[in-house]
Amino acid sequence: MPTNPAVIAALEQQFPNAAKSEYRGDTRIVIARESAPAAMRWLKDLQEFDLLIDITCVDYLNYREEKPDRFGLVYLLANTQNNDRLQVRVFLGEVDPRIPSVVPLWEGANWFEREVYDMFGIVFEGHPDLRRILMPEESTAYPLRKDYPLQGRGERHNFPVLTRAKS
Amino acid sequence: MPLIPATSEAADAAAGQDYLWTLNFGPQHPATHTTLRIVLKLDGERVVDAVPDIGFLHSGFEKIGEHLDYNQYVTVTDRMNYISPMANNVAWHHAVEKLLGIELTHRCQYIRVIISELARISDHLLSTGAMGLDTGAFTFFLYAFYQRELCYDIFESMCGARFTNSYTRVGGLMHDITPVSIEKIRKFVREFPKTLDEMERLLNRNRIFVDRTKGVGILSKEQAINRSVTGPIARASGVTRDLRKDEPYLKYRDFDFQVCCMKSGDTFARYLVRMAEMRESLKILTQAVENIPAGPVNIAINERASLPDKSQVYQTIEGTITHFELIMTNRGIEVPNEEAYGATETANGELGFYLVGDETRTAYRARCRPPSFIHFALFPYLIKGHTLSDVVAVLGSLNIIAAELDR
């Protein structure tokens, strides 16, 4: 659903040098990491994007086009009153990917951020309970990064064998 | 596997409440919601805190999406919300077709509406059936399961598999629907309302069921929006958001149906919303099955996205070219270097796929936005202060599917 033109105009006014694009009806905007917390607060309070649809991340290590940085964190937002959608991107580097958490704004971000931390290793500052959610607690790898193989590194078969004699 | 997740233990000791005891609602338990674990802190029978622990079915679906074709991955999407697999197929291909910019034929869109609604009925039957089973109503569960077997018969006549049928393809369907299937759907639509009435008579005014579910697990409208809840759970709390009406996809604009909402937001409301949604789905099915337009089901062959028939391959040059383009390994569907998000309204909520395409036949990133994951995060908030027997009722009303939860 194309975003309301009034919202697009307000975005252009607020973020004059942010890259804005549109593809198949989705409006996307790229925001720098430093201005991300203020931007998210502005989007929620003033532009009324009250429904957080998803928080996800893409690892651009092997991507064909040149992207500003390795990890692209994507926030998908929606407005329940007039059904607008917006995609906000923040690019994070691979050395120390940290970003302030949006849990104070949308409570639903809690588990989304835990999952992004579990799968990619991005640390969300200010998150109430940042620990692994899908992988076992003791695992150390970040599976969805492009340098982790699909079959893993041997963790899946690292268990004792029970035979009839022993069980 | 740690017994209690670390943070809650620290909080416990700090508060000095060692009369609380811990109950592990473990990954293997009789409630049919498979492989999720909740560590409950109980004060007698009252739940003081519930810490969910998930990941017992995490199979790396998103990583597989980077290695499988767009048409191969649909088999994996079946296994996500495995009680309404057709809806997942439609959602995946909706996202893929949005990325590629493909417009489907009318016949295909009608058939996809039909299978989505059948999947929705199937899902609601199982979730209300499981809710009944967990609260003790075994007969209700058996009625629901028998109706699901009739749905399975319809799916089997369409594509050969009872469930986990990967029926949709990029630009169309696996094969067209036959008059046998249409007749089965008509028969189902004629006879299902009677069973639905019987099922409602069993539970809607049943004293035990109503007492166990009314006022339990209340979710207010603001909390629902703040916690990213969509689907029947949000509609039971008063959020009137339904993607079929707000952002119509496929042919939902053509049909006359209503969005079912309630204001109270408790477990009983969620049950009632699901039962009402089944009736609305039946309305859509009645209208759709009578009005399927004639014509081809896959898109035109010069769009180079869906496999043509063998007769076209052997007799027309366009068919041969399309076949060659799609089958040879160094060619394939033309995918732009872009990202797109496509969402549909499935029985559980908004199921969306965020796709990043690079120019090859496999996606660079296939992210699934799973409604069950978000709804399970609601659980600790809903269950505070209720008793142990309410845990099962609330869990049933949230319709958590472990495979969608963990992917």
Added chain:
Amino acid sequence: MAVDLPENVVISKLDELANWCRKNSLWPMPFATACCGIELMATGASRHDLARFGAEVFRFSPRQCDLMIVAGRVVMKMLPVLQRIWQQMHEPKWCISMGACASTGGVFDTYSVVQGIDRFIPVDMYVPGCPPRPEQLIQAIMDLQDRIQLEGTIRGEEFQLQGRNATKRALVELPILGQAPTWGPRFAEPSSNPK
């Protein structure tokens, strides 16, 4: 029920009777994780009724069951749970691995799915399918019943059957690091797509 007897005494009729009792009242313990769990529930529901075969009650407590049906994929986080439940079941116990994911890992050759529970649990019957139809599961239970009938139970013979404990071929595995099957090269540059 392994009774110590001298070698030259055969108790055939009592064996048969005990086996007949055991096979016709197999109480399954459904270890249902994923989609196969739904087919397991459908097998127990009214159209294909598993109760006809004596599997009347799906007890969820391992202390009260003798047949564990592992339906669905087992992930490395879940495997210790599976092993603990298997150890909690009393003898005699059997295990059916239902579906492709439990038997060999199925569609999911990924970092977290165990490629076949028979690497870590002794399995008696494999039911292929994704998911297997209820009729297939019923056939597996019938085959298991035939097997229970044939093997003696009083002397605990089913646990010493020739070849049962021989190493299955799949268990002899090359270590994953360095020798695992790798995915083929990513598709070459698509020459037909215009830039």
